[in-house]
Amino acid sequence: MSKASEIDIASVTKVYGTTTAVEAISLKIPGGTYCCLLGPSGCGKTSTLRMIAGHETISSGDVRLGNIVVTDLPPARRGTAMMFQSYALFPHLDLVDNVAFSLKMKGVPKPERQAKAMEMLELMELQAYATRKPAQLSGGQQQRVALARALITNPQALLLDEPLSALDPFLKVRMRAELKKLQTSLGITFVHVTHSQEEAMALADLIVVMNDGRIEQAAPPRTVFEQPATAFVARFMGDHNVISGRITDHRNGVMTIAVPQGGTFVAWDNSTPFSETADFAIRTDRVRIGTEDINGLGFTGSVSNIEYRGASVKLTVAGAGLEDFTILLRDRDFFANPIRVGEALPLCWEREDVIVLGRTQH
């Protein structure tokens, strides 16, 4: 579909009084992408979304949608539509009038706008509830009404502010699938703000991890998970152990770091380090039990906690200066050789499993 156009954010900054919520971020979201802005609360992801939508003024920088710079345009003239966290349905209007609201504002005659609204409600399978008020609907139904209301304007981009956070876990997973299906069938750009990495991984074509008003990494989900750019990304995405230490040796593409009061670890890395310390990430499911083949690709620690998770068992190991090093064992492997808390456990991993993390250039 051609109407999905690229969103281009060019060194956009948002300042509230003396605090900077978003600091000169630049991002290109290709047309027709499902993009997730991911980060902890207060990281600036919602401010970014609201600046794209036009509900927040941009302190400096520009937002371009397709070929038009929309920085100074009101929300309705940007070709975007926003879906609010609490859905913001008008409580005094029935579903038809809620969905037809923007058409009414444009002065579309009543029969025409009601027919169009009914069409949207049918798309969302809500036609049976057309004359109900929002309060008479369940959370999932309210969300579909909000979607219908946002989509009736044929936007080029749909902006969703934590759309699933108000739903119970079961419904969350179902609505997630519906959102993805909808985005695929409409072919328009979705920008979705969330603090759940699981949600972002399940939905996104492009994950933008934000922290402290900056973008830590913007990449497809697989890249973000397998090649986290920074220690923050590795920690936030979960399932990674981050080892931080001082660089003691860096020769022939082998970097050695020493953890304070602990062991030394190595990684294969050709870049020139820009500081005296470095962070490595090792996925929890790539750690094996056994002695290391090469010095620095493992350590021996004592098991401090065991969590059973069904298909897998999560062990927390302390040792070599690392507080909670997590490993994920398949249940079969664990129960073939059960381990108890307090036991000493040798751990190792392969050289290609060590990821050297960058630092955010502040």
Place this chain on the structure above:
Amino acid sequence: MATITASQAASARAGRKPVRRDGSSVRLVSYLQATPLVLILGGFLLLPILMIGVVSFWDYDFAAMYPDLVTFNYTETLGSWVTWKTYLNTLKFAFLVWAITLFFGFWVAYFLAFHVRSAAMQMVLFLVCTVPFLTSNIIRMISWIPVLGRNGLINSALMEAGIVNEPVEWLLYSDFAVVLAMVHLYTLFMVTPIFNTLMRIDRTLLEAARDAGASSWQTLLNVVIPLAKPGMAIGTIFVVTLVMADFSTVQVMSGGQSASVALMMKNQMSLLQYPAAAANAVVLLALVLLMVAGILRIVDIRKEL
């Protein structure tokens, strides 16, 4: 299986409210709890109304009332064109004051709720609105006289400025003065409930309206005013009932040239025609209750309470 049933039964027992042991003692306690309100409402509301209703059927002469069951208090009241004119006049005041207080009250509340950003400032400005209530009703009414009078502030200013040659007569002791004083007295009763409803409007609704392309006016007409209706209804009930029952403002500000139902009752009472006044009161009460019922039919105020 047995353990599951046992634990279910246990949890069911734990979840249930305390078992009612003695039906009669529980009932006694609830009656006791309701007693204070029954006494107050019964003694100070129901009983007086009942008495008015009873007295309205009594006979009277210049000196005394005679318990009886006559209807001429009503036929005289309703059969006289003076009564009808007075009722119409009262309704006119009620309508004018209602329309003006609704207009000003809404905008004051709107300003307070949407344009004053900090909660502290909102509180301060709201208290400023209540300042007139720190003085008595009568004082506030009377203080209009030096402003509106023949040689009052406004007239002398107009004369000095050369805008008029003679003092404007209709400023004081006129319907204008009555309405003005009533608006002054009652606007706050409109501001408060409307402010209350406006504060409860979810601000993201306004953003959603803006996102849908609504202009400020469209947002006001399509979102804010419909959602403020319950507050407007409550304010309307306050203002209408107050104006319908007012006699002092009408008497003072019209200089005795205008009449209201309550003023008519007061005059009847000063002539010791208590049963006639009582009949009047019953008619007025019925009328006001009908008006309130009408308002409640149009707007559902239960959301607010």
